Every structure is written in C-alpha cells, then in structure tokens.
Amino acid sequence: MNRPPLVAVALLCASGLAAALVAPAQAAPAALPAAAVPRSPGVAPEDGARAGAARDTARRAARGLAGLGARDALVAVDTVLEAQGRSHVRFQRTHAGLEVVGGDVVVHQGGADGDSLTGPTTRLRVATRPTVTAASAVRTARARLDLQDESARRDLVVLAVGDPPRLAWRVEVRGARADGSPVGELVFVAARGSGGVLDRWPSVLAETGTGQGHYVGTVPVESTLGSQGVYSMVDPTRGAGRTYDASLGRRGVNPLVTDTDNLWGDGTLADPQTTAVDAHHGAAATWDFYEDGFGRIGIGDDGVGASSLVHAGRFANAFWDDYCFCMTYGDGRGGLGPLTSYDIVGHEMTHGVTSATAGLVYRGEPGGLNEATSDILGTMVEFSADSATDPGDYVLGGEVFTRYDPATRYIRRMDDPHADGLSLSCYSRRVARVDVHYSSGPANHFFYLLAEGSGAKEINGIAHDSPTCDGSAVSGIGREQATAIWYRALTIYMTPRTDYRAARGATVQAAKDLYGPGSVPVVAVRSAWSAVRVG
Template identity: 35%
Template sequence: MRRSRIRRLSVALTVTTATVFSAVPALADAPSPTDARVASPVDAARAAAFAHSSATGVARGEDLQPVAVMSDPDGKQHVRFTRTVRGVAVLGGDLVIHLDRRGGYLGVTRAASRAVKPTLSEPQLTAAQAEKKATRAVHGTPSGTALVVDIRDGSSALAYQVRVTGATTGGSASKTVVVDAVTGRIRSSTPNGDGFISPSLAETLRKRGEAAHPKTGIASAAAGGAAVAKPAAAAYPKAAKGTGRSLLAGKVSMTTTQTARKSFLLKDPTFWGSETRDANGQELKHFELGTAFTSTSNKWGNGKTSDRASAAVDAQYGITKTLDFYKKTFARNGINDDRTAAHGMVHFGEEVGNAFWDSGCACMQYGDGDDTFTAPLVALDVTGHELTHGVVDATAKLEPTRTDIFGTQYGEPGALNESLADIFGSGVEFATNNPDNPPNYLVGEKLGLAQTFLRRLDHPSLDKLERTIDYWSAPVYDAEVHAGSGVSSHAFYLLAEGSGKKRIGTVDYDSPTYDGKKVTGIGRDKALAIFYRALTRYMVSTTDFHDARIATLNAAKDLYGEQSTEYKTVDRAWAAVNVTAANAPAPRVAPAANGH
C-alpha cells in the first residue's frame, strides 16, 4: 500500500540526467509564450500551461512548481508540475505538460478532471483547531500542518493538511489528515505507511485462523550478483565482494563496503550507499537511528532467523536487485531518479507481521512477523513491490480516493498504484532470475499462505483472500485497492503474455478475457516499457483505469507508433478487461472520507 505525506512547497527539479537543482521560483503571472527569455523546458512548459489554460485549467494568479523534466530521444519534453495559489499548495492540481522538440505545446495530462478554479478564503479554523480535529479522528500526535487548497473532489475548499504520528486507528502509526478549514469536516485520512499486508487481508486471515509459514533456509549454491573486481591496495572505504545466506533467496553474492582490512558494512557503494540496518525491535522513524550490520569476514547470515543478519541479507538483496532492475531496464538511477541511496531496517518493531515503504525516511521497514505471518516479510517481490510505491510516489503520486477508519483504502487510482507495484515487483523477479526465487507472475508466493500466493496477474480472481477482480465495472471505482488492482494487472499480463493457457518457468497460467476473444502478447520487455513510460509521462495523482488506458496508448504510440502491433495490442488488452473508450464514465465526485 502507498503513502501520501505532507510535502514542502519548495521542491527540487529533477531531470533525466539525474541532476538535482534548487527549487525554481514560480511565476505569479503568465509568461508570454513568445518571450525570448523562455528557453528552458520548464519555462516553455509553464508558458504553454498559461497559454492553453482552457485545456490545462491553469489561470493567472496561480503558480506552477516544477517537479521533474523528462526528455525523450526524439527531443520531446514532459514537465511535471504541482500548483500553488499565493504560495498555498493545491491538492489534486498536479499536471504534466507535453512539448515537442522545439518547445511547442503538444498536450496536457492533468489531475483535475474538470475546470476547478482553486480559491483562497478566510479559514474559520486555526491550525491548532485543525490539529485537534485530526488527532481526535486518528488518535495521535500532530507533527506538521500546512494550509492547502483541496480540489480533488471537483470543488475548491480551503483545508489544513495535518501529519499525525503515533496514530492508533487504521493499521498505520502515521497518517495524513486533511481537515476542511471552514467546516472542520475530515476531507481525507490517508495512512503514511506502505504496508504490504493490508488491514483487510490481516483481518481475513485472523478470522480464518490461518497463519502463513514460509519456507526459509539455504536451498542451493550462490545465486545472482556480479563479482566486484579487486582493486590493488585501494584506500578504505571501498567496494568488496561478500556472500550472504538469506532466509528466502538462498546463498547470494553481495557488494558491501570494506572500511578496514577485516571490517565490512552491509552497505552497497555501487548503488549510492544503499544500506540495511537493525531497528532492534523498535519502530524507528529515522534510518540513522538503526544499528549498522558489520562483519569481520564479509559473510552474512546463516539462512535462519537465529542470526539477525539473515533477514538483513534478504532485505539488502531485494533493495539492490530492485535498484538494479530500474537502472538496467529504464535507466532510472534510484527511487527518485537522483542517485540517492535506498535504505532498509529489519527487526522493525515488536509483533509486526508486515513490511513497509516509508518515503519520509526513504527506507523499507521489515517486521519479524506475528501470529499470522510467522517470519519476516523479506521476499524479493515484497521489496520490489514496496520500492515501486516509492517510484510511484516520486512520479504520478497515485492516491486512493478514500480511506475508512480501519485504514482500508479504496478507489481506482490507489488500485492502479497497487497494480503497478505488483507489475514491476514481478519484473524485479524476472530480471533477477534467482533459482531459489523463481520468477513468475505471482505475488507473495514466498509468504507461505495456504492459497500458495497472495495475488496473480494472469487470472486475478483466483485470489480468494483479497477477492481480486478480473474485469472493470462501475463498482470498481470504489473497490478496495488490492481487490481493484486486478483490472490493470490483468491488462498488463494480457499485453505481455496473451490470453489462454501457457506455462512459463514452473507455473501454469490460463488468462481469460471479458469478451472471450483472444489476445496475443507482445512480450514482457515491451509491456514493461509501455507501462513505465505511461507512469512517468502520462499518469497523475487521480489517474483511473480509463485514464491508464489512454496513458499506455500514448506510451505505445511514442515508443512504437500509432499503427504498430504494440499500440493495437495495448488497446486490445484493455478491452479484454472491459476498459474501453465507449464505457469511460463521466467525471465523478470522490466519496467522502470515513463516511463524512
């Protein structure tokens, strides 16, 4: 599951070369699109946004804050913005401006589905009063409050965005609560913890009296990881080749940091210092507070939970393999594409049967298990799934439309987020190709569930735990996010592998279609390229399944052409899960949070 979090109004500009710049001041007034000073992609895109205000929804008096600039080989540019009004952030105001190679306007992808003019009014509540309402709703302590304009539900409302830590409702210890600054109504309440195990799944397993028992231990010889060339008498610290005995991935090669002749850290300098530490049974919110894993031999773990380093081997292996997948497959340098480290903390908390991505500390957090999940959730696809939430958070920031008092999330944008995490998580498995963790289109097959998997992409409804959905229908708009994720996951599988019976590796698949018509796949590599490009260029925080169809069609057109087999197969794959241009719903108002 994803998290949303209070963000600074000042943001960094990230470009495809991974150079990070200081925040670029937004312009209070629209620049002329013919102004000679408009030269950079950001300036050209900002000028185009104002010049084409009827399409973009951007009006004078608003500011555009650049988030990322993406450049294509053919010279086209895509500039992602957030909006502010007199310095106040606009929730649901994110957009991407598309430019041709000369800086001319091509189009826009925008979160606000209708023309909503963000307005500022006088708040009737103080920040302290809003914090009191937020903490009363989720039972915690406020740790940051900002005034915002919320246009996510199709109208404009002044609100306070309150981050609450230590929350005791809804399955997450941290939440972001949006409180209407005029009425005091709770507009939304979103967990800030990306838990792999949802509150509804945990409750289903408890009601069934079912526990998950993963098989752990060493199964084969060393797998994965390229040898690091031994430099001649290099100064410390330096990269070193080590080996790890994991709980779930077998014996693996690892790149570590050597700090002295017989001193090593579980820290990979080849991936920007990505590191795993020990949380020592505490729910630490800052990675620096964790205890570093060290070794005198550069051998880590024993394949059993009796050695605290064993879970750390799985975590570090999963983190670096995920980063390696994104780097080699998409030339993405880290979660935020800025060459910064990703971190992991194992032995997180007490009786925690879950794993989380926390973008606040840019780290994974792995519990040791509980009565239901009896071992650490450190499987490769778990890490690939959760770190992909980080990638989504750094790009489209897909968010659920609502969250109930138990922390269960609903809505198509959130379901799409979960689906992308499953899609790219399986991509990590295929790229890693570890015989002790064979790649497949199953999710959570290492958890030890009686069902033998948590979700699967080829035929989602075979999952009876989360009741995942095969095809789109109107009620999917408000489906639980993991259940709803099946729609786009199924479309991806059909795009990659096609319909019908198929054996891939050690798994048999049989993927149905809504209309009973055959789909012939284009291959996993092309399908991944299309979905990644759609995510980074054509998706925004409110993208639903019909929007995702358009996004992937645009991506396929960019990559392969509008008359290509790939483009036509994208259209066919979505039709096969009942997502078509003909049944696209009219813009809707999102349900109120928590029944309000």
C-alpha cells in the same frame, strides 16, 4: 518545491494492517525494456541547458493550456528529454503560494500535433484565508485514529482531488498499531466553514508475504569496511543504500547490520543476518532494474540509496515511507515468514517511484492503480533478478508463506486476480468503492494479458491461467515491451487523479510513443484493456 512525502505504503489491506498488500482474512486462495528514457535529474550535464529551456517553454505553454489565473504558479518537479526532440515537463501547481493537491500537470512538447497537456484544467477560485485553526484541524484528524505513540503535522493546501476545490488543512497523523506496525493517514480538514473532514487516505502503504526464511540464495552483498575493521551493510555502488537491524535498536536508534568477516547469514531464520541479506540484495536488485531498464538512478532518480529496516517486529507486513526514504520489514507471523522476497521489496520501493512521479492518490481508482503499479513493477523486479531460488512468476508473495504452495497460498496473483475471492479481475463501478489492494486487480489483469496473453500456460514451473472478462482471446507482446509501456505511462502521462479510463489512454499513448501509432503493441494495449472491461 518538493512533492509532499507519501508517508508509508503497506502490503496488506487496511482491514487488518495499514494499507496492506494482502488481506489478513485471506486464508488461501525477462528481459529489461529496450526503450529506456533517462529522466531529470539523471540527464547528462550537456543536456542541462536543453532541460532548462524545456521547462521555461513548458511553463509558458501551461498557463494557457491549464487555464491558470494570476494567483497560480507552476513548479517544475520532473523533466524527461527524448532524443527525437520531444520533452515532458511535470509541474506541481500552487495557488496563492499553497500547494494544489491533485493539481499536477504534465506538458508535452515537440510532438507532431504541437504542445499538449495531461492533468486538470480547472480555473481555481478558492478563498485562501482559513477560518478554522490549525489546532482544531489536528484535533479533528486525530479523533479519526486510535494509535500508539501518535504524532501529527499539518500544512495549509488547496484540495483539488474532488469538486469543487477547497481550502484544507492537510494533517498527517502517524503512529503504530498494537502489534507495532507503523500506520499513518492523511486527513484533509476543511479550513473554512464547518471544519469537517473533506477527504482522507493512508499515508502508510505496506507489503506482506510468506516465506522459507531466505529467498535469494547465495548472492553477492555490497558492503563497506569501516576504520575498525568491521563491515557494514552500506552499498557504496548504489547510492549508499543501508540496512539496519531494528531488533538491536535502543531508544529509537537502530544500528546498521555489521559483520567482522564479510560473510553474512546462513540461510536460516536462526541467524538474523539471513533476513538482512534478503532485504539488502532485494534493494540492490530493484535499483538495478530501474537503472538498467530506464536509466533511473535510484528511487528518486537522484543517486540516493534507500534504507531498509529489518526485524521491525512480529507483524506480517512491509512498508515504504517517503519521510525516511526507507523500507520497514516485519518478521511475519501466522504462517508468514519475513516479508523480504524480491517481489515484495520491489513492490515497496516502487511506491517510492510512484510518489516521485505520478503521485497517484492512495484511494479510489488512483489508489488501485498505485497498488497495481507496485505489483506490476515489483513482479518485473523478480523476473529481472533471474534467481534460481526465487524465479519470476505472477504470484505475489507466495514465497513468504511457510507452507509454500503457489496454487493456494499467496498475497495476490495477476493472471486471475479474483481467484483469491477478494480482488477484482474485471472493471466495474465497484472498483471505486473497494480497498485499493483489491481494486488493483483489473490493472494487474491487464498487464498480465498484455505481457503473456490469455489462456493457460506454465511460467517457471507454476501454472498460470488468465480468462478474459469478455471471452476474447488476447495475444501477449512479452514482458519487455509491456514493462516499457507501463513505466512510460506512469512517469510521463499519469497524474495524481488518473483513473482507469485515463490509464488506458496513458498506456495507449505510451505504446504509440515507443512503437508507433499502428504498431502491434498499440493494438495489444487496447485489446488487453477491453478484455478487462476498460474502454
């Protein structure tokens, strides 16, 4: 059974655009990890038997550890094997054949303390015969949104994100806002009793930026030569990742970006290929970041390249969509250029990685950690690209502002998130109540402190200054180790319901795994979380 797709993840906040990276109301304000761990299905063929054995033993262990009943089953969706004999198997839980949303567990085997489990251990007692019809649930869900070209799909699930677990119709409503930007929402409607809405969160997550018209400078473009002597933007070296031009589409069919001489764009927005180069090369840089750093072959770790759709409209946002396994980029407006800088492309594609691994629910504290993961790893994509025209920094999306000024114009910044006046720099009870783009702040702040430390410094010509929430001084361990810790925590220890407290535990454990229980990185992880008041 495959994890249900995350429909789309947006850069901007929901107040103006679907799940946006930056708030529309906001007018102003490396080396790769050495400890790479290959993931299934990217394991070598000779490891197939070991992976199968790990899944079998983990499934047996999980029945006792997770408190599964006779009607429960586990479907393995991810297997991580380590050279020292440890294994980590992620399971999706079903109850009477229905997916349990929020029920994922990870079984860890081969450790010094024996088998252990991450995830909920609640025994389910849920009636599975609906008394509310699917048609009624769809009507209820659609009534919550006012969209153009609206469509809906539904399935019956057990909703275990909150307490108590409930039988629910999961209705995914999709459509477009007035500006043409895509939007979607997952609405969970009670399948028994009143038929009311139990929970909801965006299924479209988007990115936005500010730009000069081109960001990557002169770069190689991997393309494919067709039988008619025409080159297309299909990257044969990275899973046939493709780039399409929506401005040339007709009747819902968008053509590939093509060229006759394999020379693409001229660096100005007057040439529509320029934006396509940014998106295509950004996707390649993101693929390389995950493959070189972690042995991850593509966003889904299955060797399949994602698609990019440029010139999707005059809207200031960008989106990842699990259903089409693609990114959609607006051309910007209101002082923003095309949303195709390295950090934005990396941010969007990382939403796909999160969906394929931890599956962090896109609301509340897990939603903030979902957004932070895209900010963190998207920023590391920018650093790893090592571009002279778009060097790495912790100022998200600053390049896409037509009047570039990283001190006052940006989407978010990680060294001092609250500098934008909206994001939270420090953990408090407010985190669970604000938009996920603003509740990402404490995790972004934690990562910056872990990598770079507190205080003032200049990074690639941009001033950064990170005050702590408790007045402490924090020493950074560098981007390489910090990134390795976050990626391992995401893919091994986080689950859909991980909150900030659990994220601290996940990163501490990841640091212990990578560098040893008494190591400097473990101490630094604890200090950085404490410095943002988590712990």
